[in-house]
Amino acid sequence: MKKTMAILIASFWVGTGCSSKAQTIDTKSSLSDKNATPETKVLYNNLRGLTNTGILFGHQDDLAYGVNWKYEAGRSDVKDVTGDYPAVYGWDLGGLERKSDKNIDGIPFDKMRQYIKEGHSRGGIITLSWHFDNPLTGKNAWDTSPKSLASALPGGESHEKFKSWLDEAAQYILTLKDKNGKPIPMQFRPYHELTGNWFWWCKNNASPEEFKTLWKFTLDYFQKKGIHNLIYVYNTADFKSKEEFLEYYPGSDYADVLSFDKYQYNDPTKDNSFIENCQSQFKIMDEVAKEQNKIMAFAETGYEAIPYNKWWTDTLMKAIGNYKISYVLVWRNHGWQEKEKKMHYYAPYKGQVSEKDFVDFYNLDNILFEKDLAKEKIYKK
Template sequence: MKIYSLLTLSTLLLGISCKAQDVKAVVKTSDENTTLETKNLYKNLSQLRENGFLFGNQDALAYGVNWKYQEGRCDIKDVTGDYPGIYGWDLGGTEHKSDTDIDGVPFVKMKQWIKEIYDRGGVSTMSWHMDNPFTGKNAWDTTPNSFASILPNGSKHELYKSWLDNSVKFFLSLKGSDGKPIPILYRPFHELTGNWFWWCKNNATPEQFKEVWKFTVDYYKSKGVHNLLYVYNTSMVKSREEFLEYYPGADYADIISFDNYEYNDPTKDNSFVENNLKLFEILDQIAKEQNKLTAFAEVGYEAIPYDKFWTKTLLESIGKYKISYVLAWRNHGWQEQEKKMHYYVPYKGQVSEKDFIAFFNLNQTLFQKDVSYKLMYK
């Protein structure tokens, strides 16, 4: 039980130890008409970095290992007794007005969970595995010229706008019990420096990407969507220049982040830690220059076979850097096609369970009980 953390966070988030000019700097977002609750979330996330980072995982309330759609259940809660501090969701499926997202989660249920999360003071972030508008195939179809097709003069620009309109309806429908629009950390075109999605850098020039990003942000604002904080997200890169090559500019992003997964045995290969530390150093420098927040927007080690992954590998890969949140990927469970388990946070009895509890009990890891509505959105 981290019973001390609420007092610590209350002191921190009330601004007792925060200089006035620091608060003023962090509340400037990419949307000049950002809702008060969204602006407060940004401010409080900024201040929280002095204490630690929010932790959570994708689709945490929808399903887990060997269960699905059980009211109030969550693998993280099963293990720790507490809910995550941050929850990931996906918009994939809204393109076609589908009832469910790309992973089968009903949007009706998703909206209810996002409301519950907001009401109890948690934070939600969203990605969008958008189908390829050029070919009609999925997000992983990298047919040449796909990205160019959604440029303002592109052949699929109007189709892209209609898909955005569907997401506008979704974002505007997110309301808390207080009737206020629920703030969302929105991560479009994620992992853009990879080569596996139709929007990645192998399929778009820097100028094209920046133009679409800016158009998208401006389009949301023009439609009255003012509850988004925009998360610029790359895969692993090796230099400041590479990270910023496709960056739309400080006026069009609120949080800068990257995704990375552990694929090797961390007891024999320390490259995951080393590479993350190098990239966090780059992000830290940019964030300080531009008054941005940083995040580890997607991370994981499938099936977590190393029993000290949390307190050893993951924490060491973050090091001294003050980041806003860490989001582990989803606990899908058994994959029939691949004949293996697919999960990224432990469940009861999993080999890293004890280490995850130790990770949970650390001062710097912030879960649901470490935050509250009054602290995050006011």
């Protein structure tokens, strides 16, 4: 059971404290997919209500591997530390476009399917990203050759290839079903960090209209393929103004969740810029979310190797502040990187310097892990 940490909560959270089920759902809010499955609509509406209760914690690749282990049934670094799983599981579809049997992180797609089903069966939420290859050059997602995005659009030289890639993803997504054979409702975050300059789909590589066309084509194409179980997440990197946040935005009819990614790089005990920048971006995004009646999320964040022992309850909670976001997800626990000669992980493991603080973070009343989420019965009306 969660322990009350009144001082921390008073400092970082202003909420109603009542159950999400008691909240009135705004009927004006609807999914971008007008033919979304009933289960997907229920999840979306319950996620909206749950923002009045707390913030879901998520972790990328959580069930597949951790620091110094891989593919151990039921294991999770997060669970090793807290005794509980994350509420949100992040997975990546990169590799499907090449018909690979493994994704970009080396996880066999067959295993990933089982992990997705497992997390969902316990009441967890699934979010998908896609680091897919450059359709123009065939190189990886980080190849920003000019006109790469435009080549994928209708009439472009890579369009037919790009459609075949969407077919591969659609075919896989259609296999993600629950124990009753129904499609698992999931969040899908395509073309993430679009305001950056490091992926072939980023804003430096396309005009706003080209990006919007790609986004809309992708959503429409998936729906024509019979996919109606996705909640679509619009995701940026840095932005300085409302205008910049919305410059490439496909419109409220083509997005369900607003989010951004931001990582800690400098020592937070000496540099407050991470907190300040997050607060600035949340303020802007919150204004848009309220205007358009959208959910917000902190879709990716973290501090590599978490060297600051109070990062969770101090830095991260201050970065989020009082904003009512749906979830915060930290990146994967790869462990030792031989090429870079360093550790690469974003959630603590047993014995890690921030382990105790992560348990304190877990015990905050407004931070929700899988056991908390299961009580909410988020997949039921």
